[in-house]
Amino acid sequence: MIRRSWSIALVAPFLFTRFDTAARAAGSAHPIHRSHDVPAKIRCKTHVKPFGTVRFSDWQFPDTLNPVQSKLLVTSEIDAGILDGLFIYSDRGALTPVIAAFVPTGANGGVTDGGRTVTIHLRHGARWSDGSEITSRDLQFSLAVGKDPASGPYCKHTCDVIAHIDAPSRYVAVLRLRRPYAPILAYGLPVLWPYRWRNVWNGNPHKAANVLWNDTSFNFEGPDYPTNGPYQVAPGGFKDHSNIVLRPMRYYSTLTCGARLDTLVFTYFESKFDMITAAVKHKTDITQDYTLADAAALTKHTRALHVR
Structure with a gap:
């Protein structure tokens, strides 16, 4: 039985902290580190058995769960x-590593050439929801997708500072920047996508960009979409405009050996008062x-709620 603190997150939208950090911190066997002491590989002989349900809510309902087709805060939640x-x-x-093994800095050799070269090491064993491993080729592909005109291009004035990405090994991506760009890790990276996704695209960045940014039916409202987090929308979990049910993603082992919660339920309310x-x-x-x-x-x- 999980202990619940009936809590309200009181934050202005621009100060919003992502829900997953708190959700997966509970009971995590692998705490999030801030430097290069993060283990590059999680060895999961067995996955933990998830338990418990957490309900989280908003007074908005997402127009889509496709992260590049929505500008609503509730979608990002x-x-x-x-x-x-x-x-x-x-x-x-x-700044904290998730799929990356550690945050590259000048001190640990991750930032060199006067800030024009940034080397990112990936965790071994992080996986997409089809079971394929996340590798440096995915990051190379993602840059091509973000630069493709069909995406906007998404990288305009952000990740277009990256001239190209070298992949000297499966878990190492070397970003070659056109010029030093201090917020490269915060604002200069492309959205991460798999190099292949089932029968939708197969290493074709233009096709991927067109589907991801322009096909409204590619809405992430089920388990058949390219995700890599600890949860995914359950089959039939997006049936109405009141609840969205998330269940553990079977291949997740990026920060923990499986999702910790059995069920996450998003519930929509018509007003803040409700x-x-x-x-x-x-x-x-x-x-x-x-706000x-x-x-x-x-x-x-204040007797019933914890406001933070």
Whole structure:
């Protein structure tokens, strides 16, 4: 039985901290490190048996779960459980490795050539939801997708600072920058995609870009889409506009040996008032997407809610 702290996340949208950091920290056998002491390989002889259910809520409902077709904050809240990136910012504002084995710096040899070369080491054994391993070729492919005109191009004024990516080994990607770019790890990386995805694309960046950015039916509202996080939308888990059910992704072993929770349920409420009322009545565990203007309404219930 999991211990629940009936909590409200009181944060302005621009200060939003991704839900997955807190969700997978509970009971994690592999704590998140901030430097090069992160183990490059997770050896999972067996996966943990997930248990418990956590409900999280918002007063918005996503227009799609495709991360590059939506600009809604609520979409990123849900996608945080199903999609991992190379790095993430912790709740203390520290850049933290996820799929990357450690944060490259000048001190550890990850940043060289006056800031024009950045070497990223990937964790061994991180996998996509079809079971294929995440490798440096995926990062090379993702840059080509992000630079393709069908994506916008997505990389315009961001990851187009990367001239090209070398892949000297399966788990090492060397970014060759056109010029030094200090926020390269925070704002200059492409969205990570698999080099192949079933019968949708096979190493063709233009086809992948067109499907991902322009095909509205490619909506990530089920388990048959390219994800790499600890959870994925369950079969039939996106049936109505009130609840979205996430279940463990069977191949996940990036930070832990399997997802820790058996079920994550996103519940939509029509207003902030309804959402706060539900939290007070313990009908939802975590609510979010507030601004400081909502502080007065929230602090009326400090005995029932934990506001942070």
